[in-house]
Amino acid sequence: xxxxKLSGFKKGMAGLGKRLAFRMMKKTSFLLIADLCNVVIDKxxxxxxxxxxxxxxxxxxIREESIGVTSDIVETPILFGISLKSFLSxxxxxxxxxxxxxxxxxxxxxxxxxxxxxxxIPAQLSGKKLPQYILRIVHCPxxxxxxxxxxxxxxxESGVTHGTWxxxxxxxxMQGLMDYIGLEYRVNGEETQCFMNGYDYGELVYTLYPxxx
Amino acid sequence: xxxxxxxxxxxxxxxxxRGDPQTFFRMKLSTVFLRIxxxxxxxxxxxxxxxxxxxxxxxxLGYRVSKxxxxxxxxxxxxxxxxIDEIGxxxxxxxxxxxxxxxxxxxxxxxxxxxxxxxxxxxxxxxLHNCFPFEGFLIGYFELLKAHNLFDYKExxxxxxxxxxxxxxxxxxxxxxxx
Numbered sequence: 001x002x003x004x005k006l007s008g009f010k011k012g013m014a015g016l017g018k019r020l021a022f023r024m025m026k027k028t029s030f031l032l033i034a035d036l037c038n039v040v041i042d043k044x045x046x047x048x049x050x051x052x053x054x055x056x057x058x059x060x061x062i063r064e065e066s067i068g069v070t071s072d073i074v075e076t077p078i079l080f081g082i083s084l085k086s087f088l089s090x091x092x093x094x095x096x097x098x099x100x101x102x103x104x105x106x107x108x109x110x111x112x113x114x115x116x117x118x119x120x121i122p123a124q125l126s127g128k129k130l131p132q133y134i135l136r137i138v139h140c141p142x143x144x145x146x147x148x149x150x151x152x153x154x155x156x157e158s159g160v161t162h163g164t165w166x167x168x169x170x171x172x173x174m175q176g177l178m179d180y181i182g183l184e185y186r187v188n189g190e191e192t193q194c195f196m197n198g199y200d201y202g203e204l205v206y207t208l209y210p211x212x213x
Numbered sequence: 214x215x216x217x218x219x220x221x222x223x224x225x226x227x228x229x230x231r232g233d234p235q236t237f238f239r240m241k242l243s244t245v246f247l248r249i250x251x252x253x254x255x256x257x258x259x260x261x262x263x264x265x266x267x268x269x270x271x272x273x274l275g276y277r278v279s280k281x282x283x284x285x286x287x288x289x290x291x292x293x294x295x296x297i298d299e300i301g302x303x304x305x306x307x308x309x310x311x312x313x314x315x316x317x318x319x320x321x322x323x324x325x326x327x328x329x330x331x332x333x334x335x336x337x338x339x340x341l342h343n344c345f346p347f348e349g350f351l352i353g354y355f356e357l358l359k360a361h362n363l364f365d366y367k368e369x370x371x372x373x374x375x376x377x378x379x380x381x382x383x384x385x386x387x388x389x390x391x392x
Contacts, residue, residue, distance in 0.1 A: 027241035028306035028328035031234060033250065035281035036346075039274055040254050047261065061253035069248045106243045113236060139232030141240075145281060148224040169249060195231045198219030 002088040002181045006097060014087040014097075018104040030107065030114075034141035041165070052157040059168040066169050070176025073102075088181050092131050092208070093120050098177060099135075099170075113139055118206075130207050131185075135170065137202030142166060143195055153196045161194040167204045174206060184211045234285040241306065244332045252334055255343075268341055275346025279353030291364055293390060297322060300354065320388040321374075330378030343378030347371070347386060355390075367391040 003010075037058075045054030074084045088098065096118045103111040114137065121132040143162050151162060171189035178185050185208040193203035254274070258267040288299040294311050297320075301309035307324045314321055329344040336343050348371040358364040368391040375381035 022243065025243040025245065026306075026326045026328065026331045027243055028247075029238055029304060030240040030242040031237040031285070032278070032282065032304055032306075032328075033242050033246060034237065035278045036274065037250055038281065039277040040250070042277065043270060043273065044257075057257070058254075061257060062249060065253045066249045069245070073245065106246050108241055110236075110240050113232075113240065139237070141232060141237040144228065144231040144234060144237070145284065147228070153224055172249070195227055196224060198222030198224075198227070200227075200230070 002085070002090050004089060005091045006087065006089045006094045010087055011097060013082070014101055017082065017087075018101050019109075021105045022108045025105070027108075031141050035145075037142060037165070038146065041162075051151055051155065052160045055156075055160055055162065055164050059165040062165050063168040063172040063175075066172025067176040067179070070173045071180055074177070074180050085180070088177065090181055090183060092122075092183075095174070095177065096120050096133065099133075099174070102173060114141070126207075128207055130209060132208070133174075133206040135204040135206070137163070137195075137204070140195055140202055146196065151196070153194070159190070161191045162196050163191040163194050163202055163204075167191040170204060171206065178208075185209060186211050238285055238303075244326075244328045247328060248332050248334070251329065251343075252336075255336070255341075259338075264340070268345065271341065271345045272349040275349030275351075276353040277349075278346065279350045279357065282350075283354060283357045287361070287363060288358065293320070293364075293366075293392070296358070296364060297388075300351075318389065320390070322386045322388060323383050327377055327384040330376055330384055333378050335380060336376075336378050337380070342373045342376030342384075344376050344384050345373055348373055351386075351388065365392070 041054050041058055044057050045051045048054050048057050074088070077083050084101070087101065100117045103115060107114065116136040116138060118133045118135045121134065123129055123131050126132045140163070146162060153162070167189045171187050174189070175187045178187060187206055187208060189204055189206040191202060192205050193199040193201065195202055255271060258270045261267075262270065282304055286303060288296045290296050290299060297309055297311055301307050301324060305324060306328060307326045310323045310325070312321045327344050329346065333343050351371045352369065355364065355366065355369055359366060368389075370389045372387045374385045374387050376384050
């Protein structure tokens with residue numbers, strides 16, 4: 001069962017565990033996999049009739065997969081038989097630490113070249129009066145090769161960006177964690193800023209809606 | 214106009230600030246990530262198309278990825294075995310064991326670890342393997358080496374003989390190349 005709040009000791013243990021976990025994991029080039037994702041979008045765009053439809057279809061698939069994979073990963077031992085579930089808590093603020101832990105475990109110490117640690121906005125301070133998380137993409141392997149000739153952002157449907165699928169990937173991870181912990185929230189994530197729309201960084205915003213009974 | 218688009222912005226004007234390809238190329242990603250972004254794609258192809266058409270789409274994933282990769286990584290060697298070594302180490306993130314079978318005049322290549330198989334759910338489907346895109350990748354990449362006069366050959370074929378993701382003890386590829 002998840003604790004109510006992560007202690008400093010547990011955070012320290014997790015800090016050691018993430019380094020060992022990344023060292024032990026099998027790895028490949030990040031850009032190779034980013035390219036694979038872009039190729040899937042290219043193919044889905046052909047198959048489903050438009051760039052927007054291709055991105056949305058991939059996003060749907062990925063959200064489902066990431067929910068399932070997250071619950072598996074939570075159970076996988078990362079440090080002397082201790083798994084990620086030992087580092088979960090029901091405190092929403094701790095989720096920023098968990099997400100950072102996931103990024104380190106998957107990308108190693110260079111993860112911060114890609115994204116920032118998520119920022120937690122408590123309900124009382126958020127515009128929607130619901131708990132939110134903001135994640136910034138400081139450099140993006142998914143769009144660094146995508147020129148206008150390849151994908152014209154002005155032709156995408158409203159609400160769809162090149163990074164919609166990645167926003168849904170993180171949404172799936174967060175939803176998987178919420179479900180595992182037993183928090184009754186439905187996570188909704190969207191990319192509110194994208195390099196390809198002229199911004200200096202990408203921005204993903206996650207809002208926690210109470211699940212309907 | 215969509216509020217998420219900056220006005221008067223030329224889409225390609227900030228390509229450089231999006232990140233350094235070489236930095237991302239050198240960054241290592243756990244293959245666990247592939248469990249999220251890859252198996253559902255295979256299922257989508259197999260659901261939408263008949264088996265042979267789905268196989269072509271899976272093969273084409275690797276073929277098209279090679280075109281992206283060639284933009285930022287070109288092998289330095291002009292010997293076949295060394296090129297395969299470079300691709301294994303730099304692109305695939307593994308070491309390849311390469312053997313030449315004189316009797317059949319083919320190279321047998323086996324990766325120490327396979328990113329497309331290692332952390333994947335098993336794929337029990339005769340004739341289709343998780344690492345099937347590797348066939349397309351090698352064909353596409355060597356086509357580009359040839360087109361750019363970096364390596365010349367007359368003919369080349371690649372075949373995934375067995376795959377860890379389909380229950381074999383290791384992945385094994387057969388490459389026939391006529392120089």
